[in-house]
Amino acid sequence: MELFEILTSAAFWAAAIRIASPLIFATMGELICERAGVLNLGIEGIMVAGAFAGWIAVWAGLPLWGGVSVAFMVGVGLGGIHSILSVPFGLSQHVVGIGLTLLATSATFYTYRVMLPEVSTPPKIDAFQPLHIPVLSEIPFFGPALFQQTALTYLAFILVGVVSFTLYRTPLGLAVRAAGESPAAVAAQGLSVTAIRMGAVMVGSGCMAVGGAFLTMSAFDSFFFDMVNGRGWICIALVVFGAWRPGKALFGAILFAAFDALQIRLQQTGIGAVVPYQVFLMMPYILSIIALIVMSRRAAVPAALMVPFNKGER
Amino acid sequence: MSGVESAQPVLRLQNITKRFGSVTANEAVTFDLAKGEVIALLGENGAGKTTLMNILFGQYTADEGTVTVFGKPLPPGNPRAALDAGVGMVHQHFTLAENLTVWENIVLGAQPLHAPRLRSGAAKAKIRGLSEEFQLKVDPDAKIGALTVGERQRVEILKALYRDARILILDEPTAVLTPQETDALFATLRTAIDLGLSIVFISHKLHEVMAISNRVLVLRHGKLVAERPTLDTDRAELSALTVGAETSAPDLAPATPGAALLTLCDLSTSAIGTAPGLRHANLTLRAGQITGLAGVSGNGQAALSDLISGLVTPQTGQLKVAGDIVTAWSPRDAIGQGIARIPEDRHKTGTIADFDLTENTILETYATQFSKRGWMNWRKAKAHAESLIETYDVRCSGPDARIRLLSGGNMQKLILGRVLENAPRIILANQPVRGLDIGAVNYVHGRLAAARDAGAAVLLISEDLDEIMRLSDVIHVISDGRLSSEFARGTMQPEQLGVWMAGDGFEGHDYAA
Numbered sequence: 001m002e003l004f005e006i007l008t009s010a011a012f013w014a015a016a017i018r019i020a021s022p023l024i025f026a027t028m029g030e031l032i033c034e035r036a037g038v039l040n041l042g043i044e045g046i047m048v049a050g051a052f053a054g055w056i057a058v059w060a061g062l063p064l065w066g067g068v069s070v071a072f073m074v075g076v077g078l079g080g081i082h083s084i085l086s087v088p089f090g091l092s093q094h095v096v097g098i099g100l101t102l103l104a105t106s107a108t109f110y111t112y113r114v115m116l117p118e119v120s121t122p123p124k125i126d127a128f129q130p131l132h133i134p135v136l137s138e139i140p141f142f143g144p145a146l147f148q149q150t151a152l153t154y155l156a157f158i159l160v161g162v163v164s165f166t167l168y169r170t171p172l173g174l175a176v177r178a179a180g181e182s183p184a185a186v187a188a189q190g191l192s193v194t195a196i197r198m199g200a201v202m203v204g205s206g207c208m209a210v211g212g213a214f215l216t217m218s219a220f221d222s223f224f225f226d227m228v229n230g231r232g233w234i235c236i237a238l239v240v241f242g243a244w245r246p247g248k249a250l251f252g253a254i255l256f257a258a259f260d261a262l263q264i265r266l267q268q269t270g271i272g273a274v275v276p277y278q279v280f281l282m283m284p285y286i287l288s289i290i291a292l293i294v295m296s297r298r299a300a301v302p303a304a305l306m307v308p309f310n311k312g313e314r
Numbered sequence: 315m316s317g318v319e320s321a322q323p324v325l326r327l328q329n330i331t332k333r334f335g336s337v338t339a340n341e342a343v344t345f346d347l348a349k350g351e352v353i354a355l356l357g358e359n360g361a362g363k364t365t366l367m368n369i370l371f372g373q374y375t376a377d378e379g380t381v382t383v384f385g386k387p388l389p390p391g392n393p394r395a396a397l398d399a400g401v402g403m404v405h406q407h408f409t410l411a412e413n414l415t416v417w418e419n420i421v422l423g424a425q426p427l428h429a430p431r432l433r434s435g436a437a438k439a440k441i442r443g444l445s446e447e448f449q450l451k452v453d454p455d456a457k458i459g460a461l462t463v464g465e466r467q468r469v470e471i472l473k474a475l476y477r478d479a480r481i482l483i484l485d486e487p488t489a490v491l492t493p494q495e496t497d498a499l500f501a502t503l504r505t506a507i508d509l510g511l512s513i514v515f516i517s518h519k520l521h522e523v524m525a526i527s528n529r530v531l532v533l534r535h536g537k538l539v540a541e542r543p544t545l546d547t548d549r550a551e552l553s554a555l556t557v558g559a560e561t562s563a564p565d566l567a568p569a570t571p572g573a574a575l576l577t578l579c580d581l582s583t584s585a586i587g588t589a590p591g592l593r594h595a596n597l598t599l600r601a602g603q604i605t606g607l608a609g610v611s612g613n614g615q616a617a618l619s620d621l622i623s624g625l626v627t628p629q630t631g632q633l634k635v636a637g638d639i640v641t642a643w644s645p646r647d648a649i650g651q652g653i654a655r656i657p658e659d660r661h662k663t664g665t666i667a668d669f670d671l672t673e674n675t676i677l678e679t680y681a682t683q684f685s686k687r688g689w690m691n692w693r694k695a696k697a698h699a700e701s702l703i704e705t706y707d708v709r710c711s712g713p714d715a716r717i718r719l720l721s722g723g724n725m726q727k728l729i730l731g732r733v734l735e736n737a738p739r740i741i742l743a744n745q746p747v748r749g750l751d752i753g754a755v756n757y758v759h760g761r762l763a764a765a766r767d768a769g770a771a772v773l774l775i776s777e778d779l780d781e782i783m784r785l786s787d788v789i790h791v792i793s794d795g796r797l798s799s800e801f802a803r804g805t806m807q808p809e810q811l812g813v814w815m816a817g818d819g820f821e822g823h824d825y826a827a
Contacts, residue, residue, distance in 0.1 A: 171425040171432055174414075178422050181411035187373070188409035189423030189473070190394030300413060 002269045012261055013145035017153060018219060020257035022047070024156040025211030026235040027242070027249045028163045029075075029204040034239055035167060036200030037180035037304045041097020042082050043208050044232030045104030046075050050209025052108045055216035055223045056115060058125045064217060067125075068152070071213035072206040078104050079205025083198040090308030101232070109225060127221035128152055150218045152210075157250075159207065164246040176200050180302035183309035193309045208232070237288060241295050244302060255291065259284035322385060324349050324512050325370075325401075325481055330379035332365055332536075339365040341536045342379070347481065352503070352513045354523040354544070356556055357533035358751040363516045364406065366533070367483050370514075371403040372396040383481070394423075402474020406485040406516075408466050412459040416452055416469050417441055420476050437476075444475050448502050459588065463610060464495040471502065482506060483514045488522055490777065492610055493812035500526055518556070519780075520549040532556055556752070566763055569787040572601030574637065575740050575771040576622065576653075578797075581631030583617045590795035591617040594631070597790060597797055599740060599771040604762065605800075606786025607775045608811050614795035615775050616658070619744045622773065623655050624648030636739075649678055654738035656729055656746045658775075660722070664729050667718035671710060672699040674717045675732050706731035707757075723754035730761055741765055744775045759785055779808050793817040 006012050026047055033040040040046075054071035058064055078100060085096045116122065128150035137147040167173035175196050178186045183193040211231075216223045234256060242249025263280040266272055272280065323346035332340040339362045347353055357363050368374045370381055375391035382388065383399040396403075410419050421437045438454045445451060450468040458466060467487060474482055482503075488496045503513060503526060517523055523530055524544060532540040532555045540555045576599040583591035589612045597618075599605055609615060620626045621633070624645040633640045635651045657663040665674050676684050676695050684695045699713035706727045710720055717725060726746065733741060743762060747755040762785065766772050776782050782789060789806060791798040791814035798814050813819050 169431050171421070171429050172427045174418055174422055174432060175427055178411045178414060178418075181413050182409065184407075185409040185411045185419060185422065188393060188403070188405065190392075190397045191423045191427075303411070303413060 002271075003266075006262060006265045010141050010144040012265065013258075014148065015261040015264075016254060016258040017146060017149060018257075019260050020253045021149075021153040021156045022211040022214040022219065022231060023235055023238060023253040023257060024160060024250060025214060026208045026232060027211075027238045027253050028159050028246060029207030029209075029211065030235050030239045031242070031244060031246060031249055032163060032176070032204035032207065033079075033201050034305055035180045035244060035302060036176045036197045036204075037183065037302055037307065037309075038083070038086055038197055038201050039093045039097060039236075039306050040079070040082060040201060040204060040208075041094060041236070042078060042100030042104065042205065043097075043235055044228060044230070045101030045108075046078050046205050046208040047212030047215075047228045047232050049078060049104040049108045050075050050212030051216045051227055052112060052212075052223055053209065054213030055125060056112075058217065059123055064126075064128055067217055068210060068213055071209045075206040075209025075212075076202045078209070079202040080198075082205065083201035086308070087197045087201070088194055090310060093306050112223070112225075122222045122224065124221045125217070127216075128218040152214050152218045156214075160246050160250045167246065177302075180304055183304055183307070187309070197309075208235075211235075234285075234288070237292055240301075241288070241292050243295070243300055252288075252291070252295075256284055256288050259287050323347055324384055325514075326382040327366075327370065328380050328382070330366060330369055330376050330381070332362075332369055332374060332376050338536050340369070340376070343533070343536075343538050344379075345531055345538065345541070347512050347514060349512055350507055350510055351529065352507060352515055352527045354527035354530045355514055355516045355533060356518060356520075356523055356530055356552060358518065358556060361533040361556075361751075362536040363533055364485055365536075367403065367485055367514065367516060370396070371401060371483065397423075397477050397479075400478060400480035401483065402471075402477060402479025402481065403483040404467065404470040404474060404485060404487055406487075406489065408470055410458045410466055410469060412457070414458060415454070416456050416458065416461075416472075417454040419458060419469060420454075420473050424477055440476065441472060444472055448472075448475060448505050449498065450475075450502060463490045463612065464492070464498075467491070467499070468502075475506075479511070481512050481514070483516070485516045486518075487515070488517065488519060490611065492815045493779070493808050494816055496522070520552050523552065524549060566785065567767070569603045569766065571603040571787070572769065574598045575601050575635070577632075577634040577637075578621075579632040579634065581621075581633060582629045582795075583621055583626050584629055585795075586616050586620065586626075588612070589616050590614050591626075591629070592621065592797070593795040595795070595797040596799075598800075599773055601739070601769050601771050602766055603787045604766050604772040604774055604785055606782035606789040607773060607792055608779055608782045608789055608815060609777070609792035610815055611777050613815075614792050614797075615744070617795065618792070618797075619655075619658065619742060619775060622648065622653060622740070622742050624653075652736075652739035654733040654736065654741050656726075656733055656741070656743045658744040658748075660725050660729055665717045665725060668716055670714050670716055671703065671708075671720075671728060672696050672713045675699045675702055675728065678732070679736070702728065702731040702735065722749045723751060726750060726754065726758060730758060734761060734765055737768070738765075738770055741770050741772045742775075743772060745777070746774070747776075747778075747781065755781075779811060783808065783811075791815055791819070793820065796820055 026043060030040055030043055050071040053074040054067040057070035058067035062070065082096055082100050085091045086093045130148045131151050133147045137143040167177060175186060175191055179193055179196045186193045186196065212228060215227050238249050238252045238256065241252040263283045267277050267280045325347035328344050330340050330343045343366055355363050365374060369376045372391055372393040372395060380387055383401060388399055389395050417434065417438050420441055421432065425433065441454045450472055452465050452468045487499060491499060507513065515526055527544045530542045530544055530547060530552060531538055578595050578597040581595050582593055585591045592614055607615065624643050624647055627643045633643065661667065672695050675698060684691050696713050703710065703713065708724050708727045710724060747758050762772055774782065774785055787803050789801045791811055793815055794817055798819060
């Protein structure tokens with residue numbers, strides 16, 4: 001059975017983890033924003049900007065981690081625009097988010113053309129290479145599947161732990177969760193809802209941008225216009241799928257990535273000769289819709305998500 | 315004054331003035347609070363009590379004046395500074411996050427945000443200690459959403475005590491409590507006073523003010539109009555001071571009950587969110603009679619009100635209107651049967667905020683009375699609105715005003731007019747006077763009594779026991795979706811009703827779960 005062979009191959013799972021990595025970064029970013037009460041639909045544009053910023057920084061001579069930092073800072077800046085409009089000004093988060101996606105995407109393409117006016121094919125950089133972890137990467141099956149990834153992939157998994165610990169085990173995380181549940185409670189305890197929400201949106205947007213940068217700096221080694229290709233929207237669904245919990249969202253990201261890796265391989269099997277390839281391309285999306293329906297029936301959406309808070313009003 | 319030390323005041327408000335647009339909410343309010351003292355802040359709704367306390371707590375910024383706590387001026391507009399100075403506030407509308415636990419709500423903001431991790435063990439231990447000391451029983455690990463209103467209030471008080479509050483501000487703390495819970499709250503407050511805390515107690519219930527305070531301050535239209543040591547005053551004087559001019563509650567003649575207009579027979583409905591549905595409820599609404607429904611909110615009132623409005627249908631049991639068993643039941647059917655509603659929330663379900671008065675008065679009748687062959691007759695609708703404004707004394711700029719610009723009392727008068735104009739057979743009055751001042755309360759009550767005398771069956775749902783006992787000919791108590799049997803006017807004391815409201819009267823009766 002071809003399916004069985006695919007599912008038991010270490011290469012398949014290594015690919016799934018690799019495909020999941022940018023989703024994990026961006027999903028954690030979106031989750032932080034939404035836990036604080038802000039829906040960040042700028043995610044798609046922020047990922048595009050992050051993908052470009054990290055890559056161009058390395059092309060311009062910065063080290064790889066310098067490029068990641070630049071991407072993060074670009075995300076923080078774009079998140080700053082979002083948060084000023086959506087938090088203190090209290091504008092519609094849908095409109096602000098979509099607007100930011102359009103702005104960030106167009107500004108990225110514009111910058112690309114300004115910086116590289118003559119090129120027909122974008123230049124390549126020396127991207128992150130797989131990092132073999134001593135001992136662990138030697139384990140049969142699990143070694144090649146999990147422990148021969150690039151440093152950014154390991155960082156994605158570390159990020160899940162950090163976000164989870166911060167949200168549930170620190171006073172800061174409690175304040176973020178409370179800001180998404182009842183901003184009035186946060187204000188009554190003497191904390192600034194505005195500062196907490198703006199901070200969460202900026203840090204979350206930074207994570208999204210790193211997710212974008214993974215595409216140009218680890219998955220590939222160059223920048224293309226349609227690279228992000230809807231991954232941001234998938235991450236918004238993954239946050240719902242994960243019921244706003246980091247661990248469950250990580251599971252969702254890996255599940256989606258596994259379906260994506262699977263459909264590529266199925267196209268090359270006997271079935272692929274009969275069924276049009278577009279059906280395989282649809283597969284992860286159809287399955288994620290089904291998974292969403294099943295999983296998110298009783299999801300605990302933050303009570304104050306998308307509700308602006310104005311001090312001094314009732 | 316009873317055991318109050320006359321040293322430096324712990325709290326001093328000087329010349330506090332606050333304006334919202336053209337409305338002056340507080341005008342030059344000045345008072346002191348001594349250590350161990352309880353001040354009652356009395357006043358009608360809209361007199362500026364809550365605004366004043368929100369300024370003190372830093373949630374609003376005063377236009378003029380200063381707040382001094384323990385001799386130090388408090389920076390304006392900064393709740394954190396107020397908390398740090400020892401001021402704790404129990405808001406009328408609780409500020410709790412429902413999906414978080416009790417201890418998380420209490421600890422929120424109490425540990426610095428840059429601290430590397432939450433100290434949950436120490437926090438819970440401190441909460442348990444405070445619970446013990448102040449008789450505030452609550453499980454630190456429970457989610458707020460699972461708590462009763464009384465328990466949530468205890469969490470609010472614990473929040474203040476956890477941060478070492480020396481001055482407690484309680485904004486209408488008893489509005490949502492049963493009489494027994496109120497007694498428990500007062501016991502807690504007395505413990506606090508014995509430990510040297512000072513309290514500002516906001517209320518408009520005179521007997522509570524007399525029971526707990528050392529001194530009474532009366533606010534009227536934002537101004538401090540009187541100050542009395544509690545021992546030197548009485549309820550009659552305070553009542554007159556609060557209202558200013560005398561208005562009297564309507565005198566109710568004994569009812570002459572007629573035919574049963576609406577009957578629930580062993581009727582159950584599904585739950586609404588966390589609130590229970592009705593459980594095997596029996597109820598009869600008779601013509602010419604006001605039926606009062608007492609109970610703590612969230613015990614099935616919403617289910618009953620939705621049922622009568624036609625928003626939900628019975629799961630089991632029968633609903634009879636004028637003796638006939640109802641088969642099809644929708645809001646349209648309910649309106650067709652002559653059921654008129656004063657909804658619980660006049661802002662959300664009673665009116666459409668950005669529609670004008672004309673549009674709001676014809677929400678139920680636009681299709682039948684104000685249109686012809688699919689065209690609206692706006693001239694007729696406007697004339698109709700004008701006559702309602704005139705008849706029901708709605709203060710507004712005219713029928714073209716958006717209804718959101720009206721005060722609560724005037725909005726309610728318009729709803730009342732909309733309800734009464736078609737001579738309804740059954741009137742569902744759900745919290746009809748919540749948030750209204752005494753003048754408007756008496757007006758609404760008078761109109762409801764008049765409708766009763768004209769032969770309507772009135773169901774009055776209220777959390778205010780005084781209102782229920784004053785107006786109702788017969789009383790039912792609702793608790794956890796169960797309805798008590800009928801008590802005739804004058805046969806029950808508030809304490810007895812309180813036992814039922816707490817769910818304790820139902821044993822020994824045949825109330826299946």
